[in-house]
Amino acid sequence: MDQVLRLRDVTKSFGQGDARIEVLRAVSLDLGAGQSLALTGESGSGKSTLLHICAGLEPADQGQVLIGGTDIARCDDVAAAALRRASIGLVFQHFNLIPSLNVAANLAFQARLARRHDAGFQADLAARLGIGHLLARYPEQLSGGQQQRVAIGRCLAVRPRLVLADEPTGNLDEATGDSVLDLMLELSAQAGAALLLVTHSPRLAARCDARAHLRAGRLGPGAT
Numbered sequence: 001m002d003q004v005l006r007l008r009d010v011t012k013s014f015g016q017g018d019a020r021i022e023v024l025r026a027v028s029l030d031l032g033a034g035q036s037l038a039l040t041g042e043s044g045s046g047k048s049t050l051l052h053i054c055a056g057l058e059p060a061d062q063g064q065v066l067i068g069g070t071d072i073a074r075c076d077d078v079a080a081a082a083l084r085r086a087s088i089g090l091v092f093q094h095f096n097l098i099p100s101l102n103v104a105a106n107l108a109f110q111a112r113l114a115r116r117h118d119a120g121f122q123a124d125l126a127a128r129l130g131i132g133h134l135l136a137r138y139p140e141q142l143s144g145g146q147q148q149r150v151a152i153g154r155c156l157a158v159r160p161r162l163v164l165a166d167e168p169t170g171n172l173d174e175a176t177g178d179s180v181l182d183l184m185l186e187l188s189a190q191a192g193a194a195l196l197l198v199t200h201s202p203r204l205a206a207r208c209d210a211r212a213h214l215r216a217g218r219l220g221p222g223a224t
Helices: 047-054 077-087 103-113 119-128 144-157 174-191
Strands: 003-014 021-032 036-041 062-067 088-091 162-166 194-198 210-215 218-221
Touching: 003 047, 003 194, 021 047, 021 062, 021 194, 021 210, 021 218, 036 047, 036 174, 047 062, 047 162, 047 194, 077 088, 088 144, 103 119, 103 144, 119 144, 144 162, 144 174, 162 174, 174 194
Parallel strands: 036 194, 036 210, 088 162, 162 194
Antiparallel strands: 003 021, 003 062, 210 218
16 A cells, blocks of 8 residues: 555654653554544644644654655755645644635635646535535635635645644534545545544544554554
8 A cells, every 4th residue: 555654753842851841752653545544632642743743844853754755854844845735735723724815715725836726626625515605705704614614625625645634623513524524534535645633532533444542642542
């Protein structure tokens, strides 16, 4: 199986001296094309930090972070941004929509940067996310749940190799959250993308192919 994400002995600490806290301790994992992995753990266990490291948004102290064979931990800012733009879809707790762009332009933003914009695919994606009627609106005119669906659509519109999602359904009601996760899992699998999902919900975690749990900085099996 094509390995999309491979972590080897990733370590990360914050602070200095006696106040230094090791958040990640020699974390290793493999995630192949079309696979989904749910990452669980208590608040402050390092889940979001691990996602930021996978995206090249935060440096690891040690270890390898291979995206399709390229170690993003060794890339400079320009190379990391190029890899992110072309290969990684991000959905974080803060929507990070561009306020001056309407929904249609926000959906297309990363795909255009990556030169992968497909108007038909985007229209189908918007319809399936239930935001097809909102394309002319701006982020300030949307509810939190609607903004989250736009953020998810923007991530998927580029058809990335790796999807990194931090509580992507946290602002949605249970039924809508389930349908959005269904779509993320379906489209990721169809595109051969790997999905790394951070969630506090055992119910949502159980929907993924595999589960892992962060405790005291170390990665172990998730609850089944």
